Amino acid sequence: MRLLTQEQLDDARRELENGRLSNPLWEFLYHIVFELSHRKLLPRSLSPTGRWDRDAVDEVMQGWLTDQLVTGGLAKAFHRVEDALGLSRFLERSLRNWLISAARKRAAPRLLQRTRALLRDSNEFTVVVSATSPWSEWWGLAEWSDASPYSGTDRDLVSQAYALGDFSILRYRSSSARSDPILSSEDLKLFVFGLFRSVGQLLTLRHLSAVFEHRFAFAYTSADVSLDVLQEETGVDQPDELQAEEEALRVLGSLTNREVQILALRYDVGLTLEEAAARLGIAKSTVHNGERVALQTIREHSCNEREARIIMEKLLEMAFQGRDQ
Amino acid sequence: MKYKYEECLSILELLDLSDGNSMDVGARAHVEGCSRCSVLYKSLDLASSDDDDISSPPKPDLTITPPLQSPTPDLISGGQLWRVSIGGCAEVVAIVGISRQLERAFIATVASPEIEQATDLDLIIHDSVLEYPFMLSAWNFGTMLGTQLDQFLGSLSSEDLDRLRELHKHIITGRGRPPTGVGVPVSSSQDPRLLWQNRELERTRPLWREANSRVAALADAEDPGKDRSSSLGSLLNLVLSSDEWELNTLVEAAKIESSHLQTFLDDRLDLTEQTDIEPLAKVIRVLGLTFQDVESAIETSLWKSEGGELKGRRGFHKLAARASKPSVARSDRDIYRGLEELDKSDAARKRSIADYLGHLEELLETRQRN
Numbered sequence: 001m002r003l004l005t006q007e008q009l010d011d012a013r014r015e016l017e018n019g020r021l022s023n024p025l026w027e028f029l030y031h032i033v034f035e036l037s038h039r040k041l042l043p044r045s046l047s048p049t050g051r052w053d054r055d056a057v058d059e060v061m062q063g064w065l066t067d068q069l070v071t072g073g074l075a076k077a078f079h080r081v082e083d084a085l086g087l088s089r090f091l092e093r094s095l096r097n098w099l100i101s102a103a104r105k106r107a108a109p110r111l112l113q114r115t116r117a118l119l120r121d122s123n124e125f126t127v128v129v130s131a132t133s134p135w136s137e138w139w140g141l142a143e144w145s146d147a148s149p150y151s152g153t154d155r156d157l158v159s160q161a162y163a164l165g166d167f168s169i170l171r172y173r174s175s176s177a178r179s180d181p182i183l184s185s186e187d188l189k190l191f192v193f194g195l196f197r198s199v200g201q202l203l204t205l206r207h208l209s210a211v212f213e214h215r216f217a218f219a220y221t222s223a224d225v226s227l228d229v230l231q232e233e234t235g236v237d238q239p240d241e242l243q244a245e246e247e248a249l250r251v252l253g254s255l256t257n258r259e260v261q262i263l264a265l266r267y268d269v270g271l272t273l274e275e276a277a278a279r280l281g282i283a284k285s286t287v288h289n290g291e292r293v294a295l296q297t298i299r300e301h302s303c304n305e306r307e308a309r310i311i312m313e314k315l316l317e318m319a320f321q322g323r324d325q
Numbered sequence: 326m327k328y329k330y331e332e333c334l335s336i337l338e339l340l341d342l343s344d345g346n347s348m349d350v351g352a353r354a355h356v357e358g359c360s361r362c363s364v365l366y367k368s369l370d371l372a373s374s375d376d377d378d379i380s381s382p383p384k385p386d387l388t389i390t391p392p393l394q395s396p397t398p399d400l401i402s403g404g405q406l407w408r409v410s411i412g413g414c415a416e417v418v419a420i421v422g423i424s425r426q427l428e429r430a431f432i433a434t435v436a437s438p439e440i441e442q443a444t445d446l447d448l449i450i451h452d453s454v455l456e457y458p459f460m461l462s463a464w465n466f467g468t469m470l471g472t473q474l475d476q477f478l479g480s481l482s483s484e485d486l487d488r489l490r491e492l493h494k495h496i497i498t499g500r501g502r503p504p505t506g507v508g509v510p511v512s513s514s515q516d517p518r519l520l521w522q523n524r525e526l527e528r529t530r531p532l533w534r535e536a537n538s539r540v541a542a543l544a545d546a547e548d549p550g551k552d553r554s555s556s557l558g559s560l561l562n563l564v565l566s567s568d569e570w571e572l573n574t575l576v577e578a579a580k581i582e583s584s585h586l587q588t589f590l591d592d593r594l595d596l597t598e599q600t601d602i603e604p605l606a607k608v609i610r611v612l613g614l615t616f617q618d619v620e621s622a623i624e625t626s627l628w629k630s631e632g633g634e635l636k637g638r639r640g641f642h643k644l645a646a647r648a649s650k651p652s653v654a655r656s657d658r659d660i661y662r663g664l665e666e667l668d669k670s671d672a673a674r675k676r677s678i679a680d681y682l683g684h685l686e687e688l689l690e691t692r693q694r695n
Binding site: 001002003016017018019020021023026027030031032034035036039041058061062065070071072073074075076079080081082085086088089092155158159160162163164165166167214249252253255256257258260261264274277283284285286289292293296318319320 | 332333334335336337338340341346347359360361362364365368369379381382384385387388389390391392394408410414415416417438453455456457458478509510511512513515516517518520523524527578611612613
């Protein structure tokens with residue numbers, strides 16, 4: 001039996017209130033990390049060592065405990081669950097989120113380095129006002145003939161960054177041997193270009209750093225990085241059948257049944273939002289939101305749009321094989 | 326409906342089921358009917374583990390700061406944080422004030438730990454009485470009964486309570502500005518934080534259900550003869566009594582002021598000025614209804630409403646209703662106020678009703694085409 005009994009749960013709650021971690025709760029936490037990693041339900045790229053062995057499990061266990069669980073994470077969980085089932089669901093999600101967040105932090109400085117490289121190498125951007133420090137150069141879109149330096153606040157800039165919509169600026173894939181998540185050049189370019197277009201004014205790297213810091217707070221810890229370090233290469237191959245299947249399985253683990261059904265009705269059956277809503281007996285807005293969440297999750301597990309489509313096809317094939325939708 | 330943290334099973338639950346350690350009939354039935362869980366369940370049989378030794382290492386010495394033990398107060402009042410149980414799940418809420426509609430009921434707002442989702446309608450509390458930073462989602466509020474409050478967790482500082490009330494007032498009235506300590510504002514419907522808000526509204530909807538049912542029962546008891554069968558108000562009351570919608574979620578989803586929804590519920594439409602056509606159209610669209618679905622109910626409500634036609638100003642209300650900024654329409658109305666005479670004759674009211682319905686239909690169809 002992996003789950004806690006109600007008695008163990010009540011005891012764990014009492015122990016926590018006295019500042020102690022009960023033995024059954026400790027073992028339960030360990031089981032979550034062990035089972036998710038050893039059953040290949042976590043991408044390798046989320047492991048601190050690049051593979052899921054005993055060392056990685058121990059390291060994750062230590063990090064999760066000290067970074068999150070004993071600093072309010074367990075209190076958060078116990079405030080929001082009533083039984084052992086709820087606790088396992090809450091903590092499983094908490095572990096996934098913490099792993100993603102930790103992996104994103106490892107990759108954080110590269111976000112700005114790659115942005116600088118993007119601005120420098122792409123024909124779509126140009127330096128309008130040069131400066132001695134790369135932080136102070138004013139960049140704009142090459143197509144602009146007359147643009148002034150941005151004079152608004154960072155807060156307004158961040159608000160405009162949010163308005164650009166859903167972005168999987170950090171993607172990861174289990175087949176990657178690298179320990180860092182893969183950053184999608186496609187997404188980064190879309191994001192930076194979209195921001196310039198939306199603001200309509202010249203920006204510096206300092207502005208972009210402020211935007212990253214807020215919009216991707218979990219992924220960005222400090223702007224104090226060397227801008228001269230080379231970024232990692234981002235070229236990736238298309239996943240083979242087995243890789244796509246493994247990835248689809250991991251995506252499934254992060255989705256709800258309703259989100260899977262919405263994907264199937266929209267992309268397999270080809271129903272409109274209204275038709276899908278009628279079929280599922282839910283509001284149109286719920287279908288729309290479920291679809292956005294599901295697509296976002298798939299994008300997080302893929303390196304580009306082509307791969308995302310392959311994974312979605314595989315996911316739908318697995319979920320509805322021999323089933324009546 | 327049973328309210329759980331997530332409906333789908335965790336991997337550990339699936340493993341226990343797979344190993345025969347769980348006798349939970351409900352869990353097995355869920356797996357059989359769930360595309361997501363059935364695939365994961367089957368995959369667990371196939372997934373081999375390189376290392377079967379699951380024994381955990383010795384527990385490390387850990388320092389966990391115990392939570393502040395606050396004695397349960399005698400009186401429930403603003404600023405208190407409570408844990409509320411619902412089925413297999415729980416939520417933390419902050420009391421904003423006392424309900425005027427029900428006895429021993431309170432206006433509460435949901436406290437969420439996901440502060441990275443904060444907008445300018447979320448008050449972020451860093452100096453936390455809960456041991457972790459959280460935010461008070463002032464947009465996600467409702468009425469709760471005192472009996473629903475399960476465990477007292479602590480109280481906000483008086484400064485934070487003031488800021489919460491200021492934010493709440495801003496949300497209800499649309500006046501003033503959000504206080505300090507809130508997140509970055511939303512400036513587009515594409516903002517991913519709105520997606521999170523929608524999920525939160527849906528997830529926390531059961532919190533308000535009990536009090537809302539009481540309010541509806543009270544309204545029936547106070548006015549049993551009221552015809553609730555055919556007007557817009559009756560239609561909306563029916564919608565709000567379902568599992569799908571609550572008052573505040575409808576306000577939020579339609580992006581209208583709650584005062585507008587209240588007038589729709591009371592069958593008090595603005596027949597004379599027709600300034601409420603735009604928010605009404607938003608509500609109809611959000612509910613996935615067509616003009617034909619609601620035409621008769623709205624006509625009934627319009628006949629129940631006060632007002633008529635302003636002599637010599639036919640067509641003005643269309644202009645006012647279409648004005649993008651309410652203040653423009655309002656200033657126009659102020660200029661014209663007193664210059665026209667209101668015609669409340671049946672014929673004039675009938676013309677106004679036809680005009681109102683015509684404009685509403687036009688608005689709904691235009692949006693549908695776009």
